[in-house]
Amino acid sequence: MRLVCILVFLFAVSFVFADTEIEKPLRTLDGVVANRQEYVNKKNERIALLKSELKDAVPANRYTIYFKLYEEYKTFIYDSAFTYARKLQDEAYRSHDASKIAFAKVKLGFILVSSGMFNEALDSLHTVNRFVLADSQRVEFYALMARTYYDLVDFNRDRYFTELYTRLGNHYIDSALQFCKENSGAFYSLQAQKHLRKQAYTEATTDLEKVLNRPGLTDAELAIAASTQGYIYLQTGKTDDAILMLITASAADVRSSTKETLAILNLAELLYKKGDVLRAYEYVKVAMDDANFYGARHRKIQVAAIFPIIEGHKLNTVEHQRKLLITYAVVITILSLITITSAVIIYKQFRKLKQAEEHITNANANLQEANALLKEVNNRLMEANKIKEEYIGYYFNINSEYLVKIQAFKQAIDTKLMTKKYDDIRYVVNNINLKKEREELYLSFDKVFLKLFPDFVTTFNSFFKEEDRIVLKEGQLLNTELRIFALIRMGIHDTEKIAKILDYSINTIYNYKARIKSKSSVANEDFEQKIMEIKAL
Known part of the structure; x- marks a missing residue:
């Protein structure tokens, strides 16, 4: 764990510069610098177009074209800018226009100053007749x-x-x-x-802010103002603000293909001092390339003064990072081996644990299944016990009533026999109403059944459409159809037994059951199972 913390700390120290607020603008500048050749290509296209115009230009238009070519080259390539400044001057002398001659000398002076030839520049500028300008x-x-x-x-x-x-x-x-x-x-x-x-x-x-905030500022104007403001920030100790301004100036220089510049060189020096050696090296190389491309001797000297220092530190940094990476690689390799070994051990333990969990899961599943089955059996036993209790009471009650009736019937017969009233015996026998007795038997059954299954009729009807549901007559508890399936719910599935209890033929019971099942929304083979699922109270 301590080793991991040390690695994290080393990475944090190595990339601390990336966390500063100037990192994002620097990345933007990196992108602009990477595409600098595209801006150079666009400038070359403009130059090529002007040169093609020059071939067919009449003498009166040459001065203007030379001036445009000079403007393209003045911060781009010194030799070409110097050449067109001289051609501009020659064309001005040919025109005998004093103002053009004076202005051409100013342009030549700018090139000489830009190349570091200060004495030559002053010699040329002191001959300028400023009063004609x-x-x-x-x-x-x-x-x-x-x-x-x-x-x-x-x-x-x-x-x-x-x-x-x-x-x-x-x-x-x-x-x-x-x-x-x-x-x-x-x-x-x-x-x-x-x-x-x-x-x-x-x-x-204050003055530069007014320049920088002006609309329509060109990249060349932006670069000069931002570079100057960066110098002011540096003089007043605001290094980060100076870097931000030099980033702006450097990006503007690249976009305008300005090779005669110090912005990116000064930026490289500040980044070097802040510790961003690798980026400073990349920027100082750009500054060196620009100085060589433009051909300004004093710029080459300025770049050469700092380039070896940054390059040396860059090499030291690269070597340090190489050693650091080797250390990281060794440490990471060791950690990887430890990780792989740990992973193998953990995997094996995980497999054992998984197998144990599977056994436990299977055992739990079997136990839950057994518990569910036991619970179902217990429910059925409780239901069966309740039904038995109710119907045992019902059975003894009915039998008691019939014993009383038989006893009364026997006494009546005995009395008639003793008094030899044989005709009255016929009357007593004929007075027995078997239909009424059967209806009372059914009514007693219905009451006991509905006491055990109070939702039977409602649940039964839920298996049918509205128009096919059974509607009982007033005072009726169950009808024949309901009574057939009530007996089934009681566990009597034998059609012959049901027929005997209800005093119907077997065919009649079959017909009732078939007719009921055909109207149901439940499949015929599942209907009786649905009946058996109706819960007792």
Whole structure:
């Protein structure tokens, strides 16, 4: 029992992370990551369609198509994005349109910043004539300048230049805000960046919540806002909230096929610190694949800084789990053998117990059957005794009455003989009414019988349909049909005896019985058995 408890404890420790509230969102992200190739395929389909349009495009439309291809590639593949940024710039110079030239330089600058080429990006951006740009384009230019200096702070981490770069970044953010529409998503995103750099985390969170709650947010916009909010939560010690936000950002990046991202790398680092090494390893591999796919050198460096650490711990974890599984396998094998042995013993004991139960059950069944039979015999004996008691009394009563009548008849005859009144003797003899005597005999029988079986007539009639039931005349207790079956119920089954008692021929009794049985709803062969089942009082 203690061994089982130890195993349960070890499993609980191994999978404690699965019980946290962030497990379900992580499983959702796992599903999105597993299907990331599908999102890449959709992006490639859009790119292929644009390239097919470019083949037949007139010069006036090339700038627009180059711009669309650049937008598809800018966070997807660096080399292709750089190529189309240069083509966009070349097409702008061919058109001699100052605003297009300036805007193309902004796009090239974005790619250079995304690849970590900060000096080259600043060299290109400083040549931009911002005064020919539209307000929305100026916002993008100033925001990109701010990002460049902020990224320099994060990448270099040099105390001497941090203050300068931060000040320049804030300056450009302020410029971007001047040209940005208030209460727009871009306005709140820029303002959140400014508050973030000033470590005004509450204000930054307020701004980002306004962005995240806006309807129609694209996956790219969602990823940036959620990733930034995740960073704020991390800085304020809300690690689980940071993980949830980075999960949201990572899923949005995968859906938008954004390869130039840090969200999933930061998520992997936090999961690693929480002990979910295996999942952290899977995510850092995705981050490495994305960095290699996009081709950003500084992203590769960032991933490479943490990848070996997580990979090493992952190998240690796998080795530990392998040893643990071997231990589990040995323990489970031993437990299985003990279980099998116990099962065999229990099975044998169970079979013996079952056989004993079967013997007991059979004995109980036989005993119950014998008890039921004994009870039935006792009931029949009690019934027979009661019938005997009643009819013995009836017999002596009838015999006493007849003895009195015979004595009176004898005295009357003797008197007539002594007085030699022979004609009066004939009168006395002829005065005996045998029919009346028989009726009185039947009436006495009926009374005694119904005293023993008060429900006989009702039960008897229940064997027939309404129209075939026996209806007795007024003052009549039983009629001939009922009396025949009353004698049967008394145990007299011999038709000849019944005929003698009732003073009928045997054929007449047969006819009565046949006629009654033919009208009954009970089968002929079962009718007399049903009669015998009528209970005595």
